[in-house]
Amino acid sequence: MLVTKKLITSKFEPLKGDTSLESVKKRMEESGIYTLPVVDSTTHALIGQVSLRQLDGAEEGQVVSDLELEEPVKVYRSQHIFEAARLFLQYEREILPVIDEEWTLLGVITRDVILEHLAQLLNVAETGSAITVTLDRIDFSISEIVNIIETEGAKILGMTVEKPSESQQTFTISFVLDIQDVSRVAAALRRYDYIVATDSENEVLRDDLENRADELIKYIDM
Numbered sequence: 001m002l003v004t005k006k007l008i009t010s011k012f013e014p015l016k017g018d019t020s021l022e023s024v025k026k027r028m029e030e031s032g033i034y035t036l037p038v039v040d041s042t043t044h045a046l047i048g049q050v051s052l053r054q055l056d057g058a059e060e061g062q063v064v065s066d067l068e069l070e071e072p073v074k075v076y077r078s079q080h081i082f083e084a085a086r087l088f089l090q091y092e093r094e095i096l097p098v099i100d101e102e103w104t105l106l107g108v109i110t111r112d113v114i115l116e117h118l119a120q121l122l123n124v125a126e127t128g129s130a131i132t133v134t135l136d137r138i139d140f141s142i143s144e145i146v147n148i149i150e151t152e153g154a155k156i157l158g159m160t161v162e163k164p165s166e167s168q169q170t171f172t173i174s175f176v177l178d179i180q181d182v183s184r185v186a187a188a189l190r191r192y193d194y195i196v197a198t199d200s201e202n203e204v205l206r207d208d209l210e211n212r213a214d215e216l217i218k219y220i221d222m
Contacts, residue, residue: 002078003109007117008098010107014039015050017065021058028052037097037105038069045103046072074099077106085114128157129182132174134195145173148192152185154178 015024015038028034034052039045048069074097075084087096088111095108133145142161149156155178162172177185186196 002080003075003084003098004078005106007081007109007113008077008107009095009110009113012095012108014046014097014105015064016041017063019064021055021062021064021066022060024050024064025052025055025058028055033094035070035073035093037072037074037108038064039105044105046074046097046099046105048072049097072097075109076100081114081117084109085118088114128176128178129180129198130174130176131182131186132172132197133189134170134172134197142173144192145189145194148188149175149177149185152188154182154185 015036017038018041024036028036035049037046038048038050040047049072050064050067051070054067054070073087073091073093075087077098077100084096087093094111097108098106100106135145146156156175157178158176160174162174179185182198186198189196
């Protein structure tokens with residue numbers, strides 16, 4: 001899923017050079033959004049951002065143009081929402097400005113919207129059972145695993161992949177399947193020497209999938 005018009009809040013008032021710092025601080029405190037985008041008053045292009053910490057020691061009468069603007073954290077229109085999720089996680093933001101190829105501000109996307117659509121993509125609300133497969137990264141092949149699962153009559157409702165660090169040698173793949181009893185699927189995977197854990201063997205798997213969505217999931221492969 002891409003960052004498209006339906007996900008963007010266009011009715012958002014960005015900061016401009018003549019916006020008073022007093023009003024910026026008040027807005028941040030009232031909204032709970034402590035980093036706000038700044039645009040050029042003529043072109044409406046994104047030129048930077050202002051964070052609450054920059055307002056410490058601000059004097060009466062100062063405006064945004066008196067500050068040295070921070071490099072803006074932003075997402076481009078038509079980027080995948082996984083990239084937006086990564087930025088929300090990395091920078092701990094409530095909103096992200098969305099721009100086009102000319103850096104024109106189109107609006108903002110909120111953390112809540114990203115969480116909602118991640119949940120839809122991962123189908124974490126669907127009824128089913130969770131199963132995880134661990135495999136060596138040099139033998140990484142999702143297609144074979146999917147074929148085995150579907151051969152046993154199960155359908156995949158959602159999937160996440162935990163990418164290994166440099167020191168790790170394995171991938172951990174979590175699936176949500178549309179069946180309650182995954183014993184046949186697990187047995188089939190084990191016949192191919194996959195290391196498998198199921199709901200009955202690890203009760204936190206389902207919660208783990210939901211937590212990945214809520215934490216914005218660093219690495220996802222659908």
